[in-house]
Amino acid sequence: MSDYDFEAIETRWQKRWHDEGTFEVREDASRPKFYCLEMLPYPSGDIHVGHVRNYCITDVVSRVKRMQGFNVLHPIGWDALGLPAENAAIKRGTHPETWTRSNIASMKQQLQRMGFSYPWSREIATCDADYYHWNQWTFLRMLERGIAYRQKAPVNWCPSCQTVLANEQAEGGICWRCKSAIQEREMDQWFLRITNYQDELLDDMNGLTEWPERVLVQQKNWIGRSPGAHVDFAVAGEKEPIRVFTTRVDTICGATFLLLAPEHPRVEALMASVAGDEARAAVARLHRQDRRARLAGQVEKEGVFTGRHAVNPFNGERIPIWVGNFVLMGYGTGAIMSVPAHDQRDFEFARKYDLNVRVVIQPDGPALSGDTLTECYSGPGKLVNSGEWNGLDWEAAKDKMAAHAEAKGFGKATVTYRLKDWLISRQRYWGTPIPVVYCDKCGVKGVPDSELPIKLPPDAPFTGEGGNPLEKVESFVKAKCPSCGGPARRETDTMDTFVDSSWYFYRYCSPKYAGGPFDPKAVAHWFPIDLYVGGIEHAILHLIYSRFWTKVLRDLGLVKDAEPVTRLFPQGMVHWKGEVMSKSKGNTIAPDDVNARYGADTLRLYVLFAAPPEMSLEWSEEGIEGPHRFLLRLVRLVGRHADVLRPLAGQPMPAELSAAARDLRRRTHQAIAKISEDVSERLQLNTAVAALMKLSNEIHAAEPALQDDPAGRFALREAVVTLVQLLNPFAPHVTEELWEKLQPAGTGPLVDTRWPVADAAVAREETVELAVQVNGKVRARISVAAGTAEEAIRAAALAEPKVVEQIAGKEIVKVVVVPGRLVSVVVK
RNA sequence: GCCGGAGUGGCGGAAUGGCAGACGCGGGGGCCUUAAAAGCCCCGGGGUCGCAAGGCCCGUGUGGGUUCGAGUCCCACCUCCGGCACCA
Numbered sequence: 001m002s003d004y005d006f007e008a009i010e011t012r013w014q015k016r017w018h019d020e021g022t023f024e025v026r027e028d029a030s031r032p033k034f035y036c037l038e039m040l041p042y043p044s045g046d047i048h049v050g051h052v053r054n055y056c057i058t059d060v061v062s063r064v065k066r067m068q069g070f071n072v073l074h075p076i077g078w079d080a081l082g083l084p085a086e087n088a089a090i091k092r093g094t095h096p097e098t099w100t101r102s103n104i105a106s107m108k109q110q111l112q113r114m115g116f117s118y119p120w121s122r123e124i125a126t127c128d129a130d131y132y133h134w135n136q137w138t139f140l141r142m143l144e145r146g147i148a149y150r151q152k153a154p155v156n157w158c159p160s161c162q163t164v165l166a167n168e169q170a171e172g173g174i175c176w177r178c179k180s181a182i183q184e185r186e187m188d189q190w191f192l193r194i195t196n197y198q199d200e201l202l203d204d205m206n207g208l209t210e211w212p213e214r215v216l217v218q219q220k221n222w223i224g225r226s227p228g229a230h231v232d233f234a235v236a237g238e239k240e241p242i243r244v245f246t247t248r249v250d251t252i253c254g255a256t257f258l259l260l261a262p263e264h265p266r267v268e269a270l271m272a273s274v275a276g277d278e279a280r281a282a283v284a285r286l287h288r289q290d291r292r293a294r295l296a297g298q299v300e301k302e303g304v305f306t307g308r309h310a311v312n313p314f315n316g317e318r319i320p321i322w323v324g325n326f327v328l329m330g331y332g333t334g335a336i337m338s339v340p341a342h343d344q345r346d347f348e349f350a351r352k353y354d355l356n357v358r359v360v361i362q363p364d365g366p367a368l369s370g371d372t373l374t375e376c377y378s379g380p381g382k383l384v385n386s387g388e389w390n391g392l393d394w395e396a397a398k399d400k401m402a403a404h405a406e407a408k409g410f411g412k413a414t415v416t417y418r419l420k421d422w423l424i425s426r427q428r429y430w431g432t433p434i435p436v437v438y439c440d441k442c443g444v445k446g447v448p449d450s451e452l453p454i455k456l457p458p459d460a461p462f463t464g465e466g467g468n469p470l471e472k473v474e475s476f477v478k479a480k481c482p483s484c485g486g487p488a489r490r491e492t493d494t495m496d497t498f499v500d501s502s503w504y505f506y507r508y509c510s511p512k513y514a515g516g517p518f519d520p521k522a523v524a525h526w527f528p529i530d531l532y533v534g535g536i537e538h539a540i541l542h543l544i545y546s547r548f549w550t551k552v553l554r555d556l557g558l559v560k561d562a563e564p565v566t567r568l569f570p571q572g573m574v575h576w577k578g579e580v581m582s583k584s585k586g587n588t589i590a591p592d593d594v595n596a597r598y599g600a601d602t603l604r605l606y607v608l609f610a611a612p613p614e615m616s617l618e619w620s621e622e623g624i625e626g627p628h629r630f631l632l633r634l635v636r637l638v639g640r641h642a643d644v645l646r647p648l649a650g651q652p653m654p655a656e657l658s659a660a661a662r663d664l665r666r667r668t669h670q671a672i673a674k675i676s677e678d679v680s681e682r683l684q685l686n687t688a689v690a691a692l693m694k695l696s697n698e699i700h701a702a703e704p705a706l707q708d709d710p711a712g713r714f715a716l717r718e719a720v721v722t723l724v725q726l727l728n729p730f731a732p733h734v735t736e737e738l739w740e741k742l743q744p745a746g747t748g749p750l751v752d753t754r755w756p757v758a759d760a761a762v763a764r765e766e767t768v769e770l771a772v773q774v775n776g777k778v779r780a781r782i783s784v785a786a787g788t789a790e791e792a793i794r795a796a797a798l799a800e801p802k803v804v805e806q807i808a809g810k811e812i813v814k815v816v817v818v819p820g821r822l823v824s825v826v827v828k
Numbered sequence: 829g830c831c832g833g834a835g836u837g838g839c840g841g842a843a844u845g846g847c848a849g850a851c852g853c854g855g856g857g858g859c860c861u862u863a864a865a866a867g868c869c870c871c872g873g874g875g876u877c878g879c880a881a882g883g884c885c886c887g888u889g890u891g892g893g894u895u896c897g898a899g900u901c902c903c904a905c906c907u908c909c910g911g912c913a914c915c916a
Contacts, residue, residue, distance in 0.1 A: 172913095214832050214911070221831080221912055228916080246916060259916090301914075326914045336916045345914050418915060536910085609852070610840060616909090623840065626852040629867095636867090687842070690851035697851090771847040776897055778847055816896050821846045826896045 004635045006599030010733040014115060022751060023117040025073055027525040034070040035526045036062045037505055037565075039534030039542070040077045043103040043125075044084060047110040048588035049619060050535075050574045050581055053607045057571055057685060058533050059116045060608065063729035064679045066117070067755035073526050074117060075508040077124035078104050081132070082497045083161055083177065086430040090464035096430040097458070100127055110592055114600045115732050122511045126500035131507065132432040133453035134517035135499050138549075140435060140446045141556055147193045148424075150444060154263075154330075155423060157185040162467070163427045164189060166496060167420045168222070168541050176541075190434055190493060191421040194548045198223055198417050200562070201547055210567035218539040224418025229402040231337065231411035233258060233310040235270070236318065242266060242310060245332030245416050248342065249405070250397035252314050253386035254360035255337035256350065259303065259324040262287040264334045267306070267323055274307035286325040301326050301349050312337075313410040314401070315387055324349060332416050340376065341368070347376040360385045361394055422545065424496040429460055429469040431494030439481035439488040448482050454490075468492050501542050502549035505529060505564065520558055529565045536570035543568070569683060572616040574607075581619065589619060601731035602628040608730060609689040630693050631734055634727075637699065638720060641707065642741040645717040649744055653718065654711040661715035662766070664702040668719045669763035671695040672756045675726050689730060695723050717742075722756055771822040772797045774806040782823075790817045797823040 017023060027033075038058045041051055055076075062074035078100075085096035092099070104125060111118070124131055142148035156170035157163075160180040164187060169176040194201075202223050205216050228247035235242055242258060260267055262283055271280055282304040289299055303324040310321050326345055327336055340350035340357045350357050357370035363381035383392045389401065405411025425434070433454040435447045447454060457476040460469035470476055470492040481488040503517065509526045510519035550564045574581045581588055594603045605627035611617040657665070671691050678688035699719045706712035721742055728735040728750050739750035765786050770793065772780040780802040784793055794817050797803060803825065810827035817823050 212832095217831060218911060224915065226915070244916080248916080299914090324914095326916095328915065331915045338916090343916070345916075348914095416915080539911085612841080615834090615841090618840070620840075620853080623853055630852085632867090686840095687851080690842075693851055769847085773847085773897070781847075814896055816846090818846060818897095822897090824846080824896050 003639065004599075004632050004734070006601060006631075006734065007596075009737045010113075010115065010595075010600050013733045013736050014112060016749075017115075017117075018112070018120075021121075022749075023074070024119045024121055025071065027522060028071040029525070031069055031071040033526060033530075034062075034065045034072045035505075035529045035531075036065065036072060036074045037508075037529045037532045038076070039532075039538065040079045040124075040501065040504055041107065042079045042082060042084070043100055043107055045103045045106065046588065047107050047114075047591055048574075048581060049576075049591060049594075049607065050588075052114060052591050052603065053574055053613075053617065054533055054535070054571050055111070055114070055116055056604050056607050057569070057613050057683070058531070059604075060679060060685055060688075060729045061531060061683070063117055063732065063751070064676075064755060067729070067751075067753065068680075069754065073122075073508065074119070075122045075124075075511075076111065076116070076118045076120075077122075077504060077508065078107075078126065079497065079501050079504075080104065080125040080127035081431050081494075081500055083163075083428060083430065086428055086462065089430075089462040093462075095458070095462070097127065100125075100430075113595055114591065114604065117732070122508050124504060124507055124511050126497070126504065127430075129453045129455045130512075130514075131504075132500070134503075134507070135432040135495055136435040136452050136454060137449060138503070138517060138552070138556075139495070139499075140449065140452075142192060142552065143436070143446045145555075147196065147552060148190060149193065150188060150190050152186060152188045153191075153423075154184050155187050155189055156182045157187075159183055161428075164423060164425060166423045166498070168422075168544070169496075169498075189423055189425040190495075191423050192548075194422045194545075195417065195419055197548055197551050198225070198419050200551060201544065204547070204563055207563060208565075208568070211565075212568065212570060215536070215539045215543065215568060215570065219544055222419060222540040222544065225415060226417070227413070227415045229398075229405060229411055229413050230333070231313065231405055233312065233337070235321070236309045236311065238270075240266075241410070242321070242335050243333045244335045244337045245414070246337055248339065248398070249401045249411075250383065250389075250392075250394045251339040251342045251360050252312065252337060252401065253383075253389065254339040254341050254358045255312055255319060256340060256356040256358055257319050257338045258310050258321045259327045259336050259338050259346075259349070260306070260321065261327040261329040261334040262289075262323055262325060263329040264323070264327075270308045270321065271306050279304050279307065283323050286323060289325055299325060301345065301352060303349060303353060305353075313405070313408070314389075320355075322353075330420075331418065341370050341373060342376050342378055344376045344378070347373070358385055422496075422548070424499060425493040426496055427468045427492075428494060429456065429462070431497055432499065433470070434491045434493050434495055436491045437479040437481060437488040438491070439484060439486060441486055442481050442483040442488075445482050445488070447479075451482075468494075470494070498542060498545050499549075502546045503553065505546075506553070506559070517553075517558070523559055527559065528561050528563065531567050531569060532565045533569045533571055535573070539570075569614070571613050572611065574617050574619055576619040594624070598624060598628050599631075599733075601631060601734045605630070605689055605730055608685040610686070612686050613683055627689070630696060631731060633700070634696055634723070635734065635738065637696075637703070638724070638738045638741055641716065641720065642738075644707075644713060645720065646742060646744060648714055648717045649742075649747075651714070653714050657711055657715060658705070658709060660702055660705040661709065661712040664698065664706065664715045664719050665762050666765065667695060667698045668715075668722050669758045669760075671726065672722060673758035673760075673763060676755070676758070679729075685730075692723065692727050692730065695719065695726075699723065725750060725753060725756055765820075768820055770797070770820075772800055772803050773822060773824045774803060775826060776824070778822075779803055779806050786820075788819075790819065793817050793819070793823060797825065 036058050038054050062072050066072045080100050085100045088099045089096045139148055156165045158165055158175040158180055160178045170182045173182045202225055226247055228245055229249045230243055230245055232241035232243050303322045306321045308321045309318045311318055338346040340346040341359045342361055359368040359370050361381040362384045363379055368377055380394055383389045383397050389397055402413035435454045437445050439445055457473045460473050462469055477490050479488045479490040506518040506523055509522035513519045551562055553559045554562055576587050606624045609627055610623055674691045675688045678684045706716040724735045724738045736750050767783050767785050769781050769783050771778045780800045782796050782800055794815055807827045812827050814826040
C-alpha cells in the first residue's frame, strides 16, 4: 500500500485532466479522424460493471488512436428521458427532472472516477430542451414530407407502463421494459414511416461489412421481406372479393379452403346471413384468445366454418371460407388461401376438420397423394392437378402464375414485410412533446419552428392516476392555431425515447449548435462513426431506428452518408453468480467499491483482461488480484531503477549490447508489435493485457543481468519506458505517475507522447528453435541462426541423434522444412 | 423447427494449418520472517517407466475424412448459449 497509493495517484491525475482539459477536442483537418463511440447510458442512478466494461473498451481504443496521432472524438452523454424517472417521481413525490439530474451527477462522478478520456464539454443530456428541440424540429420536417403521420390503428398498450409501445418494443406480446402482457387497443397515434426505407435498410446491409453477422441477421428477420403475390378470390353472393397474400402462388390449385383471421373486417358481415349463433360465438371466442399465446403459436389450431364459399380464380373451384385462429390480421391481408398438401399449418388444420388435401407439387419419385400424406410436402417439384399449368417447375410457375393473375386483373406479384411503421406516441410526461396542435377549424397543425422548443411544463402533477400528467396542465394544453389563430388544443403525447438515441451521435459533433440539430460541417468531419461499442440487446431497436433516422437526415440534405456506423462491436455481457448483471436483477457490482479497494487502473485492467471483449465475462473477486499485483510489481520496479534510468533519457542506444540486453530489446519490440495489432486490428484487449504482463515478467527476469551493466541499462530503460507507455491507455493514472519518475523534470505528460513503433530489425529473433517431427511426433529440437537456409536446416535436423535413432533402418519419404517453425520428417 | 455462436487444465482463457495450454486465478513446494501477511523463486493436462536426468503412451465434446502435420479445414453427430419462430 505504501508503494502504490492508487487513490492519491488517481485523484491527482483526474484533477489534472479536468483542469487542463486534456481530452477536449476540436476538429483538426490536418490529422486523420477517429470517431469512437459507446452507447449513451440511461441515468438510472449507478454505473455498474457492465457499463465499465463497455467504456473501458472504447477508452483504450480512443487513447491508443490519440497517441497514434488521430484526431479522436470519444464523447459521452445521457439518454435522460424515459419512464423510470416518471415512475420514481410518482413513487417519491419528486420531479422526474430532479431525479434524473441527480442521477446524472452521481453517475458522472463514477465515470470520472474511472479515468475515462471524455471531452466533458461535449456532454449532452437528451432531457435538455436544447436537445429535444431538435427532435421536434426533425419531426416537423418529417411531418411536412409525410414521414410522420397520425392514424387510428390497433396498437400495443402496456397496462403497467400506461402507454402504447412500438412493435419492436412489444416483441412476443411482452413489454420490453416491464415484461407485462401487452393489450391490443384501437387508438389514434403518431407513426414514422420507416417502411418507406425497408428495402434500403435491407440492401444497405451489404455495405455493413464490419457489423457482426448476427446483428444483420436479426435485422433481416425483423424486416422480414417476403416476396409473393396478392390474389383476389370472388365470394359467392358478394361484390367484394377477398384478397389473400401468398408466397406460393404455384400451389394455388391446391387451395382447398380460405382462412380469415378472427379480426378480419369481413368476418361479421359474411356470417351474418348464414351462420348460427353457435358459429358466431365460436368466432368471438377465437377473437378473445390470449393474443400473446396466439402470436407465439402456443394455442392449438382452431377454426370455424363461415357458411360461405369463395371461387378460386385459377380453376374456378368453389371452396369453403373458414375463420382460423392462427391467421394473423397484422400480417399480409389477414386472409390466406390454405394449401394443406404443401403447408404444414394448413395441413394440420385440414386433418383436424377433415378438409380436402390435394397435391399440386410432385417431386421426383413416387406420386404423392393427399389422402395418405402424414405431413405437408414443402420441397421442390413440378405442378400437377393444376390444369394448364401442369408440368411447370414450381419456381417458374410462381412468376408465370403471378403474371397471369395480373394480366387477368385478379392479382399481382407483391412483396410483404414484417416491419411495421414506428409508433412513436407515448402517453407519458417525461419525453419530447410532439410539436402539433389540434384546431377545430384547421385540423392537425405542426407548430412553427419559431415556437420551438415546446418545453415540458415543470408544474405537472405526478399522481400515478388518470393518464398523462400533461393533460392536466391547462397552460400547456391551451394553444393557438398557427393557421387561423383560433383556439387549439396541444398534443399531449410525447415521443418514444428511442427517438432521442436515434441521432444523439450527430449532436456530439456540435453539442451547442443552435442553428439546427447539428453543424453539418462538424458532422462531415467526424462521420461516419469508426467504432461503435454497446450491448447486443439493441440489435433491432436502437440500431435499426438510428439507421432509419440517418437516411431521413440524408434525404433532408443534412448528412451525406446513408449509414452512420462503420464498425459495430457488441461487447459481451457481465455475469455474476450465473446471471446477467443488471439493475433489474439486483445483482450489480458498484465500481466505486472496487475502486476503493484496488483502484480504477486495476479495475480497468481486470475487466479487459478476464475475457475477450465480445464474450460474456464472469465477474470474480479473486481474478482481480492478478492485474493488481501486476501494477504493484511495476510500481516497485520503477521505484528501484528510476534514479539510475532517468539520466539515460535522450541518449542513444549503445551499439554494443550483451546477448541478454539484445534479448530484452527484442522482446520489447515484439510486445509493441503485438499490442498495437491486438488493439487496433483485432480489438483483442485481453491478449494485449496478457502481452503487457508478459513483457513485465521478461523485464523482471532480465533485471539482475542488466542493472549493473552500463550498456544493458539502456535496454532496461527502453523496456521499462515502453511498458509504461504501452500500458498507459489501459491504466492511465499509475503510468503517468511512473512516467514522471522516469523522465527528466519538465517532460510533458505521457498521454501526449507518440505511440511507440516496433523496429522490425530489433524484434527479429537471432536464433530460432525448431521442433523436429518424425512421422508427426516431436522427437527433437534444434537451434539454428535466423535465416539459415532450408538445406542447412534439413541437414541439421537429420543429423540430430534422436532423429537418427528414430529413422534408423527406415526410408525417408519426405522432409518438410518450415522456416522459423519446424522440420517434419516422414519415414516408412 | 430455422438461423447464428461456442465446446481446450481445478477455473478465466491463449494459439496466420506447424512444438496445445500464452497470460492470469486458485493449488503445491521453497526462500524471507520469532510467526503470519505481503513479497521473491520454483512446480503445475492425464497416465506410465525410472533413484534421477529423462523416456514412452494418451489428450482440445463424439465419430469419420483431408494433410508430412488438424484445437484450427471438410462431413456426420452430441451438448450448451443467443436470436427468430403458426409471418401464409
